[in-house]
Amino acid sequence: MNSGSLSQPFLLARGVTKTYVHRGWSHRGRHKALDQVDMALPFAKTVALVGESGSGKTTLAMCLAGLECPDAGEIWMEGRDLVSAGKRQLAAIRPQLQMLWQDSAAALSPVLTASEIVEEPLLAQLRASPRQRSEIVSDLFQKVGLRLEWRIRYPHQLSGGQRQRLAIARALASQPRLLVLDEPFTGLDLSVRGQIINLLLDLQATHALTYLYVSHDLEVVRYFADEVAVMHRGRIVEQAPTAELFVRPSHLYTKKLLSAIPAFAGIQGCAN
Amino acid sequence: MRYFGLRMGQALLLLVGVSLLSFVFLQLAPGDFFSEMRLNPQVSSETVDSLRQQYGLDRPLPVRYWRWLRSVAHGELGFSFAYNSPVAPLLGVRARNTLLLTSMATFLAWSAAIPLGVLSAASPQGWLARSCSLGSATLLATPDLLLALAGLMFAVRSGWLRIGGMASAEIDAAQGWLRIRDVASHLLAPVTVLVLGSLPILLRHTTSAMREALASPFVSAARAHGIGRTRILFRHALPAAMNPLVSLMGASLASLLSASLLVEVVMGWPGIGPLLLEAILNRDLYVVIGVVMLSTFFLVAGMLTADLLLFVADPRIRREGLA
Amino acid sequence: MIKSVSQPFAANVTSSVRVAPSAVLRVSGLTVDLAMDGEPEMRVLNDVSFALSPGEVLGVLGESGAGKSTLALSLLGLLPRHFRVSRGTVELGARQLLDLPETELRTIRGAEISIVHQDSSVLNPVMRVVDQVAEVLRAHNSWNMRVCREEARAILDTVGLSDGNISTRYPHELSGGQKQRVVIAQALACRPAVVIADEPTASLDITTAREILDLLIRVKDTFHTVYLLISHQPQILAYAANRVMVMYRGEIVEEGPTHGLFDSPLHPYTQALLLCSRPLQSEIALTAVKPHWPTIPTEAPDLRDFSRGCVFENRCLQRMEICSNQKPAKTILPGLHEVHCFEYEREDA
Numbered sequence: 040m041n042s043g044s045l046s047q048p049f050l051l052a053r054g055v056t057k058t059y060v061h062r063g064w065s066h067r068g069r070h071k072a073l074d075q076v077d078m079a080l081p082f083a084k085t086v087a088l089v090g091e092s093g094s095g096k097t098t099l100a101m102c103l104a105g106l107e108c109p110d111a112g113e114i115w116m117e118g119r120d121l122v123s124a125g126k127r128q129l130a131a132i133r134p135q136l137q138m139l140w141q142d143s144a145a146a147l148s149p150v151l152t153a154s155e156i157v158e159e160p161l162l163a164q165l166r167a168s169p170r171q172r173s174e175i176v177s178d179l180f181q182k183v184g185l186r187l188e189w190r191i192r193y194p195h196q197l198s199g200g201q202r203q204r205l206a207i208a209r210a211l212a213s214q215p216r217l218l219v220l221d222e223p224f225t226g227l228d229l230s231v232r233g234q235i236i237n238l239l240l241d242l243q244a245t246h247a248l249t250y251l252y253v254s255h256d257l258e259v260v261r262y263f264a265d266e267v268a269v270m271h272r273g274r275i276v277e278q279a280p281t282a283e284l285f286v287r288p289s290h291l292y293t294k295k296l297l298s299a300i301p302a303f304a305g306i307q308g309c310a311n
Numbered sequence: 312m313r314y315f316g317l318r319m320g321q322a323l324l325l326l327v328g329v330s331l332l333s334f335v336f337l338q339l340a341p342g343d344f345f346s347e348m349r350l351n352p353q354v355s356s357e358t359v360d361s362l363r364q365q366y367g368l369d370r371p372l373p374v375r376y377w378r379w380l381r382s383v384a385h386g387e388l389g390f391s392f393a394y395n396s397p398v399a400p401l402l403g404v405r406a407r408n409t410l411l412l413t414s415m416a417t418f419l420a421w422s423a424a425i426p427l428g429v430l431s432a433a434s435p436q437g438w439l440a441r442s443c444s445l446g447s448a449t450l451l452a453t454p455d456l457l458l459a460l461a462g463l464m465f466a467v468r469s470g471w472l473r474i475g476g477m478a479s480a481e482i483d484a485a486q487g488w489l490r491i492r493d494v495a496s497h498l499l500a501p502v503t504v505l506v507l508g509s510l511p512i513l514l515r516h517t518t519s520a521m522r523e524a525l526a527s528p529f530v531s532a533a534r535a536h537g538i539g540r541t542r543i544l545f546r547h548a549l550p551a552a553m554n555p556l557v558s559l560m561g562a563s564l565a566s567l568l569s570a571s572l573l574v575e576v577v578m579g580w581p582g583i584g585p586l587l588l589e590a591i592l593n594r595d596l597y598v599v600i601g602v603v604m605l606s607t608f609f610l611v612a613g614m615l616t617a618d619l620l621l622f623v624a625d626p627r628i629r630r631e632g633l634a
Numbered sequence: 635m636i637k638s639v640s641q642p643f644a645a646n647v648t649s650s651v652r653v654a655p656s657a658v659l660r661v662s663g664l665t666v667d668l669a670m671d672g673e674p675e676m677r678v679l680n681d682v683s684f685a686l687s688p689g690e691v692l693g694v695l696g697e698s699g700a701g702k703s704t705l706a707l708s709l710l711g712l713l714p715r716h717f718r719v720s721r722g723t724v725e726l727g728a729r730q731l732l733d734l735p736e737t738e739l740r741t742i743r744g745a746e747i748s749i750v751h752q753d754s755s756v757l758n759p760v761m762r763v764v765d766q767v768a769e770v771l772r773a774h775n776s777w778n779m780r781v782c783r784e785e786a787r788a789i790l791d792t793v794g795l796s797d798g799n800i801s802t803r804y805p806h807e808l809s810g811g812q813k814q815r816v817v818i819a820q821a822l823a824c825r826p827a828v829v830i831a832d833e834p835t836a837s838l839d840i841t842t843a844r845e846i847l848d849l850l851i852r853v854k855d856t857f858h859t860v861y862l863l864i865s866h867q868p869q870i871l872a873y874a875a876n877r878v879m880v881m882y883r884g885e886i887v888e889e890g891p892t893h894g895l896f897d898s899p900l901h902p903y904t905q906a907l908l909l910c911s912r913p914l915q916s917e918i919a920l921t922a923v924k925p926h927w928p929t930i931p932t933e934a935p936d937l938r939d940f941s942r943g944c945v946f947e948n949r950c951l952q953r954m955e956i957c958s959n960q961k962p963a964k965t966i967l968p969g970l971h972e973v974h975c976f977e978y979e980r981e982d983a
Contacts, residue, residue: 527755528753528755529755529756529757529759531756532749532751532756532757532820533758533769534712535712535743535744535748535749536743536748536769536770536773536820536821537740537741537742537743537745537770537773537774538744538769538770538773539740539773542769542773546769547761547769550758550761551758551759551760553760624760625760626759626760626804626806627759627760
């Protein structure tokens with residue numbers, strides 16, 4: 040299947056449904072996190088997934104990243120349905136789907152050094168000699184802008200921005216096609232945020248990566264995403280190119296969301 | 312509540328399973344109560360056989376099991392050959408003695424562990440913390456047997472404490488306060504040994520739970536609000552540290568019957584321990600099974616209580632089902 | 635929502651502290667060092683001076699490493715081990731806080747200076763919400779618990795948690811906004827003179843953040859407090875602060891009225907920082923090819939490398955020879971806008 044063709048989206052989700060069942064002591068219930076979700080991700084572009092907390096954004100992101108299995112529906116990628124794929128097929132596909140988390144410190148093992156963290160995916164997938172692996176690790180370090188002398192550092196010895204770069208390097212080690220970004224810029228200093236955003240943009244251009252960017256920071260979404268999908272209560276209510284969605288939102292909920300962008304008066308030139 | 316019903320059902324199944332297994336294992340061991348008698352040339356084998364028949368030891372296993380179950384239903388728990396009486400009243404007295412010993416020891420151990428743990432965690436470099444740590448390490452390394460023997464030797468040599476049995480022969484039940492004092496003086500040595508044996512672990516857990524609680528953001532916030540140190544320790548940090556400790560308390564309850572076996576045997580306390588040992592050596596079948604069942608019951612009850620206590624103590628667990 | 639400075643000040647260019655007639659809190663030349671075992675000393679705060687006037691909200695803008703939290707802890711006397719105040723004074727009313735013994739400090743903390751934390755994990759998970767507020771009251775008054783609880787309920791009411799149900803709940807049963815209100819209630823319980831709000835809205839979403847800021851502004855006048863509002867987000871300070879102080883690597887680089895500072899930032903760091911937070915309004919944005927998000931070049935220097943010159947020098951696009959040799963002094967410009975930069979010093983001389 041030609042993943043570069045314009046008509047065929049890179050990833051197509053159809054009718055994805057997921058329900059969580061609670062079995063606690065005092066409370067039982069079913070929570071429908073995803074309800075018949077249809078979504079298409081164009082190749083080598085960024086689609087943002089926005090919505091308030093509880094809308095199901097993270098659940099959908101995890102399903103698309105292969106970390107959760109939907110109860111129903113299909114997720115087509117490169118001619119294969121991830122939901123109905125067998126174990127071995129999934130194991131081959133998984134490396135192509137990588138995820139970047141909001142809390143980089145929690146996502147990186149605190150007992151491994153930086154180079155060990157980046158090397159881990161290589162150990163699982165490649166049949167490379169230790170020297171080859173070491174070369175790949177150095178290469179990745181340079182790609183993400185980390186100094187080589189930091190290879191021996193532990194995550195807690197790195198700053199927030201450096202940790203996020205390390206997480207990106209680890210994700211790149213698997214040679215992914217899709218990168219799911221779960222609010223990776225929150226918690227970073229303003230001046231560092233730009234560096235990480237720029238890095239991701241550069242990598243997208245050089246490696247033809249497709250991004251799914253989950254966020255509720257509409258300012259960055261407006262800048263970073265090519266298309267925006269709005270989620271509300273487990274359903275996608277609207278999906279459109281960014282400029283269009285911000286200027287002419289069609290769904291009621293989208294309008295409501297956009298109007299809540301802070302009217303923090305005072306900074307001159309603030310768009311709203 | 313359904314959850315508890317489920318747990319109790321499981322507990323019942325466990326008890327049945329344990330009883331079956333006990334029966335099977337004891338059957339596997341060669342010989343029975345009358346095997347010793349066989350060795351005695353003065354007793355004819357016909358006598359032995361008829362005795363066996365009388366006590367039903369020649370019947371097949373399932374039959375014996377069934378008869379035992381019926382005996383349990385009648386509240387008798389089988390029959391002791393050595394004591395020539397139903398097992399239940401025998402167990403009753405001994406269990407009471409053991410519980411007296413262990414509940415006292417558990418209570419004292421916890422009463423010491425909590426304040427010591429709190430204060431140790433409060434000043435980790437202080438003399439109290441260091442001496443507790445050293446003391447715990449030493450006690451942990453010392454085998455229980457050694458502790459029991461040391462206690463015994465001390466009691467005998469110093470003459471301050473009474474040893475052997477629960478009460479002196481001179482004083483009978485009618486003398487109220489004297490009787491209590493007498494029992495207490497007999498209790499002192501075994502209780503001390505038990506406390507010294509269990510205190511180290513409790514202390515370790517309490518100290519580490521408290522240390523973790525003291526490192527929490529809400530404790531620094533309390534300090535920032537100007538709340539006093541003692542208040543923070545006991546009213547803010549300790550309740551938050553109770554979570555792991557409550558489970559431990561349940562485990563303490565669960566082992567009430569079993570923890571003191573060694574001490575009882577060595578120091579002569581008339582509890583379940585010596586009874587069990589005797590019965591095993593004598594092949595007093597139903598006594599052994601009875602003790603095992605009782606211990607299992609306590610274990611399960613203790614665990615269930617621990618869960619219940621946790622439910623009561625930690626508000627977060629009560630709402631587990633909700634986000 | 636932006637109030638201009640309400641009182642006329644005597645702007646004295648040569649003195650190092652703005653002379654305010656009735657400052658509630660005055661900090662002069664505060665310098666804090668950190669000495670870990672086996673490592674050279676790091677200067678975490680360098681010569682920090684500012685004052686809080688009655689009814690004022692002073693915003694502190696800075697990123698991680700700026701020293702904002704260290705500043706907050708210094709004011710409360712809660713600096714961790716290895717931190718040392720090398721120089722400077724902190725005056726609350728007539729008292730010198732840095733000289734006070736721990737016992738006296740404990741009566742001041744929570745009662746005259748208190749702190750609102752960003753993370754609501756500062757709430758005890760096994761204590762009811764009303765008790766947590768009552769505990770603060772109990773620590774500073776000689777009332778019994780019942781009276782403390784009643785008063786606590788009244789304060790919870792003031793911060794918007796008037797539902798009787800809520801006060802008997804535990805923190806995990808409340809939403810993020812509600813928990814933050816409880817934290818605010820704890821800080822205001824004893825009607826302190828100064829409240830330090832350390833990133834009070836960092837973990838909240840936009841709408842709730844605005845509600846919390848509105849609440850803070852509303853109770854400020856009721857309780858007659860002043861705020862030191864710390865944040866890394868300029869829009870928060872633009873909304874709620876009268877004056878803003880920009881910190882970088884332990885030093886104040888610029889200070890001025892909110893409006894003036896955000897409209898025309900003077901210091902290169904402030905300019906770059908504000909650019910980073912609103913790229914779409916900058917001139918270099920909006921071309922067909924997705925432009926790069928503005929960022930500040932290179933990295934902030936390691937804290938251990940204490941430079942003799944300006945802290946921002948290695949990343950400043952307008953740096954000059956003198957910037958690496960000396961620290962710029964304070965220049966006061968019209969509109970009570972102060973900046974530490976040689977760029978302006980030249981003109982002023």
